[in-house]
Amino acid sequence: MYRWDFSPVIANGDLLLAGLANTLALTGVALAGGIPVGLALALARLSGSRFLSAPAGVVIEVFRTTPPLVQLFWFYFGLPIVLKVEMTPYLAAALTFTIQSGAFFAEIFRAGIVSVDRGQREAARAIGMTEAQAMRRIVLPQAVKRMFPAMMERSIELMKTTTLVATVSYADVLYQANELAQKTFRPLEVFTAAALMYLVTISLVSAIAALVERRMAMSGEMAR
Numbered sequence: 001m002y003r004w005d006f007s008p009v010i011a012n013g014d015l016l017l018a019g020l021a022n023t024l025a026l027t028g029v030a031l032a033g034g035i036p037v038g039l040a041l042a043l044a045r046l047s048g049s050r051f052l053s054a055p056a057g058v059v060i061e062v063f064r065t066t067p068p069l070v071q072l073f074w075f076y077f078g079l080p081i082v083l084k085v086e087m088t089p090y091l092a093a094a095l096t097f098t099i100q101s102g103a104f105f106a107e108i109f110r111a112g113i114v115s116v117d118r119g120q121r122e123a124a125r126a127i128g129m130t131e132a133q134a135m136r137r138i139v140l141p142q143a144v145k146r147m148f149p150a151m152m153e154r155s156i157e158l159m160k161t162t163t164l165v166a167t168v169s170y171a172d173v174l175y176q177a178n179e180l181a182q183k184t185f186r187p188l189e190v191f192t193a194a195a196l197m198y199l200v201t202i203s204l205v206s207a208i209a210a211l212v213e214r215r216m217a218m219s220g221e222m223a224r
Contacts, residue, residue, distance in 0.1 A: 019176030038105025
């Protein structure tokens with residue numbers, strides 16, 4: 001029988017916590033950049049201009065259909081060769097997941113915007129609003145409520161996808177767990193602890209998202 005011993009993990013728990021902090025920081029940066037990138041790509045796709053919609057469509061399709069690990073390797077190993085720039089693991093990961101998130105968020109934004117009755121936008125234009133004002137004041141507030149569940153689901157997927165950064169030596173939870181497993185010779189306990197950290201963190205985020213979604217639904221009912 002295998003004898004579980006979590007004492008080495010507890011003694012070195014600060015390493016896993018530091019990895020969790022790095023994971024959350026990377027996820028936050030990718031979301032902070034990916035949401036506006038996604039909105040810009042969605043608006044470009046819906047603009048009706050081929051000069052905007054075609055490049056936006058290419059970016060969306062490339063980053064939605066190619067494996068994120070390949071994208072990460074390209075930014076980390078390929079971009080320095082092409083542009084002669086220095087690339088750190090953090091910068092490569094931030095660029096990869098920001099653009100990839102933007103590609104997925106673009107489709108969420110596009111679906112949300114299209115779902116709003118076009119007549120509301122036309123009515124806003126009729127009372128003197130510009131297209132940008134109608135989008136900001138009329139369309140997007142309604143679209144966001146409809147997009148929120150999909151955006152939260154994508155955000156959680158992003159957090160799990162960031163485990164790939166361990167392959168380029170970014171000190172996230174998985175990288176720190178691998179280092180600790182080699183140091184303590186307790187891989188079963190270490191990776192179990194890492195899995196539990198993800199479970200608790202993602203469950204907490206999901207619970208907060210569900211609460212916010214209920215509040216948004218209640219506010220929508222009150223508005224009606």
